[in-house]
Amino acid sequence: MADDLNSVFKIGAEVEISSNDNGFRGAWYSGTILKSTTKNNKQMIQVEYKTLMANESGTKHLRETLNVVQLRPPPPREKRDRDFKFSEEVDAYYNDGWWEGVITDVLPGNRYSVFFRAAREQLEFSGSELRLHREWFHGNWVPPLEQEAEASISIELNICDNKEFIKGATVEVCSDEDGFYGAWFTATILEQLSTGSFKVQYQSLRNDDDTAFITEIVDTNHIRPCPPKETIDRFRLFEEVDAMHNDGWWVGVIFKVSSRQRYEVFFRGTNEEIVFKQSDLRRHLEWINGKWVSSSSVCNLVCKEM
Template identity: 75%
Template sequence: MSDPLNSHCFKKGTEVEISSNDNGFRGAWYAGTVIKSKNSNNKRLILVEYKTLMADESGTKPLRETLDVVQLRPLPPREKRDMNFKFSEEVDAYYNDGWWEGVVTGVNPGDRYSVFFRATREQLEFSRSELRLHREWVYGKWVPPLEEQEEELCNKDKMTKGSLVEVCSDEDGFQGAWFAATVTEQLPHEKFLVEYKSIRNDEDTEFLTEVVDTNHIRPHPSDEVVDRFHLLEEVDALYNDGWWVGVISKVLSRQRYKVYFRGTNEEIVFKQSDLRQHLDWISGKWVSSSSVCTSMRR
């Protein structure tokens, strides 16, 4: 596996984006600046100062926090041109002083767009200037890169009757997980009838069937075998019948790892066989898991 160390390591003065684990802030990225870094108890901690969040009611004192390095990433690149967004395209929307990941569910008159947020199950309208293309920080590069000519994805051609897929849910207790299923029927309006492989109906008589749309379904990742995982690497962990994204917080042995889940602020130990490389389905392509700098420079 390639070394994720790159020029965007978080030195003093570096402008970054910051994620938070606090209730009401999860899922958003906020602009900030690195004040200093330090190591403590085998963790790489960073003191940051937010640009839009304040520590006082008068709004004159920027909030400062000491965070784990896994909660930071470089600033995404700016677009060189105005972008027109498309239905079902993943975007970041500027809302409540931060950037929140959502999906375009409506292209409206006047360069305005309806955006659905899976985390809160809200749909809000934004102007084009309040949106940006959603990007992932992957092995020292932004994906998709600036000005990349994206391929169009037609889900109905990728996921046909009988296809093995993964499905996510917006229901409480299931958000953030992907569950294996089989497409049993293609429906109009880019919807699919699926049968889950591990979730049963309320009567426990058969596997649950459900109608899902293109925002909640993706092809099944390949079963690529990973020799070992590394500290701070993003992984999917098999837990409660689904795959949940987490970060390797400690390597216990070659076959056992401690995994940290941002959404619940939990750490759980997993066997190698219950982990897989984290992949994101972006613009019709599987993208390798995000990485952060593995060493810090003062």
Template identity: 50%
Template sequence: MSEEEGFRGSFYTGTVVKATRTSKFIVEYDKLFEDEEGTKPLQETVNEFQIRPIAPREKKREFKFSEEVDAFHNDGWWEGVITEVNEDGKFAVFFRSTKEQIEFGEEDLRLHREWVNGAWKPTLEGEEEEEEKEEKVPDTTQEKPIESPKDAKFSKGMPVEVSSDEDGFKGAWFAATIVEPVGKDKYLIEYQTLRTEDDSDFLREEIDTLHIRPHPPQTIIIDRFKKLEEVDALYNDAWWVGVVSKVNTFPKYSVFFKDSNEELEFQHSDLRPHQDWINGKWVTPSKVRLSNFNSSLFL
């Protein structure tokens, strides 16, 4: 995984050449080179958290709209979301990291997976059946069995969003992945953007279900947001609910946040339509709610 600006989060295939005494590794890339002729493979020293095994690929897969995928682009694999399924067998993929949408063939896509505790999540088809069999084996070492992923509201490897009750972060939703259930209505999660204090790995926490929701579906592609429209804005690695207070020169908008009484400017690519997770369903908020905002704030 690259940590360079502009390439952060992208993955490149390579080979471990040597392990150092400081828990770092020298790797040699397969498709990145030091010279323009492409005769001398690039070697770099990387941290352990930047390395993972080569991700698996199904022999055949029917990719769907809004599915999270990895796309092979510029000699590396980049995480994105399918925004269009075209009749010619091509797929439009949107990349949050670069705010770009690019078209790919099926051969350049694979289902997005996370490397969690030494295993790929979600698993390959066929491996899931073996996991289910293992989950059904009774555990007699505990008086109260832990809720299994099959019966849980959230399954292992599932992308979710997590809210915080800490001062200054109330109302913010952070992207995360379910690692495993740790008891009734409680899960161990791993954040996708927040890291540990020593920056050695992504931060993990035990969170109750009141603070967890599925990743919102990207079923709506918005060309323009309108004044007074309720949105989520990506700020400080989290999504915050606000209202478009002013439509500036495209692609910029001013967004007002009621909880903090602040107004900030955002790019179109850093906004999404706001949705609420209510009783196990995603609900688009009614415009009636916006009447609670003082209209003078937006004049």
């Protein structure tokens, strides 16, 4: 695996970089690799950003030394122009970086409304400012290039219907508040409002005086069914997982396999590395357009076809 990383992240190679700084989380920025070092048996990479500057005059490019899991090659571009669809996950070029969002409206003139969950903001973009959202997983882009495998861009695990969001249903809710961003918390639907939003009660988060569970109003962009339960034999190095931590499920990456039952997980959002038992981990799934999508399942399918 180390040799594979070295072949991808050579000195001088162009990469995309995820940042943990406030105001920059959820975005990928273009950069170049300057140096690679090993510290405490972990590969650290020094990069220089192409669009972020270190001074106000804009004469010096920002440099940082980062964990290798915060880097990836630049995503490929489709060979043909494509029309984006409602509810499709995309990256939008904004404020010098690529930010992950979801298409909420298809407008005339090849323009689209994009909702950014991290900022709870909706902005309008032209098609040329968007790209299909992809994840870098075990040396493959997920979803793969459309010309490689159009039929394999998602794995359907569960279909959404109205029964998923009825009163009393158990769901998962994400929060955009500081200290909670990037996690999903289990909740119960108390009521569906006329606006289309939901009143929920968390099952693990309590109010400040610890007298009751927190209730909150959430919109459809911040609620999903509970992922299907799966039995996983073992997780692989650099696999995306959800880890049960601080009463919620947090997205991380397997950075070290300590044993068959223990894994070191790196969290991009906080730059933390924490060891978990296998029983506290689950495969990371995304709820996209009424379907559970697994990057690892797609990758396995694509790898078999290649």
